Amino acid sequence: MKAHLTRRYTFSASHRLHSAKMSDEENRRVYGKCNNPYGHGHNYALEVTVAGPVDPRTGMVCNIVDLDGFVEREVLERFGHENLNELPAFQAAVPTSENLCAEIFSLLRAGFHAAPVEKVRLEETMLNSFEYSDKGEVPR
Numbered sequence: 001m002k003a004h005l006t007r008r009y010t011f012s013a014s015h016r017l018h019s020a021k022m023s024d025e026e027n028r029r030v031y032g033k034c035n036n037p038y039g040h041g042h043n044y045a046l047e048v049t050v051a052g053p054v055d056p057r058t059g060m061v062c063n064i065v066d067l068d069g070f071v072e073r074e075v076l077e078r079f080g081h082e083n084l085n086e087l088p089a090f091q092a093a094v095p096t097s098e099n100l101c102a103e104i105f106s107l108l109r110a111g112f113h114a115a116p117v118e119k120v121r122l123e124e125t126m127l128n129s130f131e132y133s134d135k136g137e138v139p140r
């Protein structure tokens, strides 16, 4: 039997939506105010869901302390209070929340091994959120 554990984190970062694959005019049309050259900030909320059997010894899917440590080091320190456009992950990709969510999912999948990471959900504002999950994908 599988149990799910979801933990919530918050961080702030700035970005500018601008694609090198489109003209300046097209960028303005597609991204509107989000293409403003000076960028803008968001207070992101991140939810990480791990899923797996409950360890009969501890009664837990994984230790939240381990998850917190990993997310703090690998996600919050990497993206928190940064201009996302300047980071290596977004030199080729536009730092939309779709791409940020996928990047966080990859980091967790590659580096967190205490329990399988099933889903990452990223709230950009109170009105929109993005999800990335392993549904339908071959586990790495």
Ligand code: NI
Residues within 6 Å of the ligand: 015, 034, 040, 041, 042
């Ligand atoms: Ni934005």
